[in-house]
Amino acid sequence: MTNETTRNWKPATAMVHGGTLRSQFGETSEAMYLTQGFVYETAEAAEARFKGETQGFIYSRYANPTVDMFEKRMCALEGAEDARATASGMAAVSAALLCSVKAGDHVIAARALFGSCRWVVETLMPKYGIETTLVDGTKMEEWEKAVRPNTKLFFLESPTNPTLEVIDIAAVAKIANSIGARVVVDNVFATPLQQKPLELGAHVVVYSATKHIDGQGRCLGGVILSDKKWIDENLHDYFRHTGPSLSPFNAWTLLKGLETLPIRVKQQTESAGRIAGHLACHPAVGRVIYPGRNDHPQADIIARQMTGGSTLICFELKGGKNAAFRFSNELEIVKISNNLGDAKSLITHPATTTHKNLSDDARAELGIDGGTLRISIGLEDADDLIGDIDRALEKA
Ligand SMILES: Cc1ncc(COP(=O)(O)O)c(C=O)c1O
Numbered sequence: 001m002t003n004e005t006t007r008n009w010k011p012a013t014a015m016v017h018g019g020t021l022r023s024q025f026g027e028t029s030e031a032m033y034l035t036q037g038f039v040y041e042t043a044e045a046a047e048a049r050f051k052g053e054t055q056g057f058i059y060s061r062y063a064n065p066t067v068d069m070f071e072k073r074m075c076a077l078e079g080a081e082d083a084r085a086t087a088s089g090m091a092a093v094s095a096a097l098l099c100s101v102k103a104g105d106h107v108i109a110a111r112a113l114f115g116s117c118r119w120v121v122e123t124l125m126p127k128y129g130i131e132t133t134l135v136d137g138t139k140m141e142e143w144e145k146a147v148r149p150n151t152k153l154f155f156l157e158s159p160t161n162p163t164l165e166v167i168d169i170a171a172v173a174k175i176a177n178s179i180g181a182r183v184v185v186d187n188v189f190a191t192p193l194q195q196k197p198l199e200l201g202a203h204v205v206v207y208s209a210t211k212h213i214d215g216q217g218r219c220l221g222g223v224i225l226s227d228k229k230w231i232d233e234n235l236h237d238y239f240r241h242t243g244p245s246l247s248p249f250n251a252w253t254l255l256k257g258l259e260t261l262p263i264r265v266k267q268q269t270e271s272a273g274r275i276a277g278h279l280a281c282h283p284a285v286g287r288v289i290y291p292g293r294n295d296h297p298q299a300d301i302i303a304r305q306m307t308g309g310s311t312l313i314c315f316e317l318k319g320g321k322n323a324a325f326r327f328s329n330e331l332e333i334v335k336i337s338n339n340l341g342d343a344k345s346l347i348t349h350p351a352t353t354t355h356k357n358l359s360d361d362a363r364a365e366l367g368i369d370g371g372t373l374r375i376s377i378g379l380e381d382a383d384d385l386i387g388d389i390d391r392a393l394e395k396a
Contacts, residue, residue: 011077011193012262019072019255021065032252033065062240066248070255071223077192077258078205080225084235085246085254089188089208090116092222095244096184096206097121097155099234103129105152108181110137110167112160112366115354117186121155136365137167138298143175151179157186162350162374163367164189164289164314166298169305173201182230188212188341193265194308203230211341212311214257215264219250264343264379268311271382275375276313278386284323284393286316286371312340313375321370323396324349328373330392333380340376345385348374 009018023031038057040046048054057063071083086092097120101107109121111134121132135142137156154176158167169185176183184204185197191212197205207213209221223246224235239245246254269292276290291302292309317323328336328347337346338353348354350368363369377385 009076014076015073015258015261018076019069019074021069030066030069030252030255033248035064035248036060060248061243061245064245064248064251066255067246067251070246070251070258073255073258074192074207074223074225077261078198078225079196080198080205080227082228082231083223083225084231084239085209085251086222086224086244087246087250088220089206089210089222090120091244092206092208092224093117093186094120094124095235095238096204096224097125097153098128099238100153100182100184100204101125101130104131104150106131106133106148106150107153107155108133108135108143108146108151109154110135110156110158110160111362112137112163112165113155113157114161114186114188115357117155117157119357137172138165140168140171140175143172147175147179151181154181154183155186156183157189158195159189159291159310159312160366161189162312162314162348162354162372164291164296164310164312166291166296166301166305168298168301169195169197169200169202177201189310189312190306191261191265191311191341193262194269194310195306198225200305203227209254209257210339212265212268213254213261213341215261215341215343216257217339217342217344219253221246221250221254265308265311267379268377269308271380271385272311272313272377273309274382275377275385275389276309276315279313279315279389282390282393284318284396286318288316289314311377313377315373315375316369317371317373317396319371319396321349321351324371324373327392327396330395331388332391333384333388334375334392340374342376343379345378345380346376348376350374 037059067085071085074083125132133146135146156167173183182203185202187205188208204226207223273292279285280288290313334345334347338348
């Protein structure tokens with residue numbers, strides 16, 4: 001097999017060729033290695049492979065050629081030394097967090113987290129003796145105030161789900177570095193194309209590959225990226241022995257997704273920018289939160305830290321939950337779904353779905369109320385989407 005190294009390719013080139021492992025057949029498209037295990041010519045060869053004296057695959061819970069290609073292509077995009085692919089985004093988040101700390105350590109996390117991430121921090125980690133504190137991630141003084149002698153890890157998502165708050169990653173990393181703590185960033189909403197947490201000082205980046213990386217609503221997946229030493233020392237054994245591994249079939253689907261990621265994200269962001277501007281002028285719409293707009297509360301940080309807007313828009317309907325439900329039900333092209341990053345435009349009512357488990361106070365703190373909607377813009381023609389939105393707003 002030959003391994004296609006990425007040299008100094010630009011993202012669009014690296015996403016088509018990066019990490020490709022060609023077999024003896026010289027296939028054009030990446031091969032799907034649907035195999036659980038691997039065979040050895042001799043017992044001695046098996047022994048040498050297990051001892052690490054020879055390179056090669058052993059068992060697909062440890063590593064698999066198709067999964068390996070996906071990990072290498074993600075490294076090329078993120079500028080990371082190493083990666084481990086997981087069966088879902090939540091497997092990536094929970095592995096990255098749990099493998100960074102031990103009982104007695106303290107974790108500080110931004111409170112604006114996707115519901116399941118917040119459950120891992122607030123409910124799961126304390127069960128195993130890990131102390132956790134949630135802060136308003138946009139306020140650097142809150143991160144500083146929360147630091148304890150045993151603080152080992154900072155965790156944040158930016159832009160946040162669903163209100164698209166943007167956290168100053170470089171400033172958070174500076175505080176963490178000053179006390180020797182590590183920073184894990186969930187970069188799902190930005191995508192690897194619009195924000196580079198490792199360049200901003202973060203130590204670990206995680207993705208739900210289910211979202212833009214697949215981008216066509218087919219399979220679940222996740223990935224953790226960091227330096228090789230951290231992955232070797234912290235994730236290697238965890239992956240071998242607990243098995244959150246990505247299936248080769250899903251890895252192949254995600255590899256195909258990566259080939260079109262740059263062009264999809266560019267188009268979806270362009271349409272989202274237009275639609276955000278349109279929504280902001282509509283009398284039925286209260287506030288519009290969109291990272292590409294000058295009135296975004298963290299517009300200055302976005303200008304420094306992100307290279308594009310977003311494929312997502314958060315907005316308020318003035319008529320509260322009733323108006324939000326009527327509007328969603330009237331949409332024809334945009335579908336109601338809690339997913340995002342898809343080729344199909346999707347609308348979510350966070351208060352009753354993704355963030356329904358939070359208390360009313362916690363939701364209010366995050367700025368989510370009955371009229372809040374999150375829309376993920378897909379690959380449809382933007383004029384058709386605007387037509388669909390206008391018609392539904394009219395009827396609602
Ligand atoms: C910000 C964020 N992180 C993590 C996840 C979890 O990803 P998955 O559904 O692939 O487990 C999601 C999913 O919605 C998300 O929005």
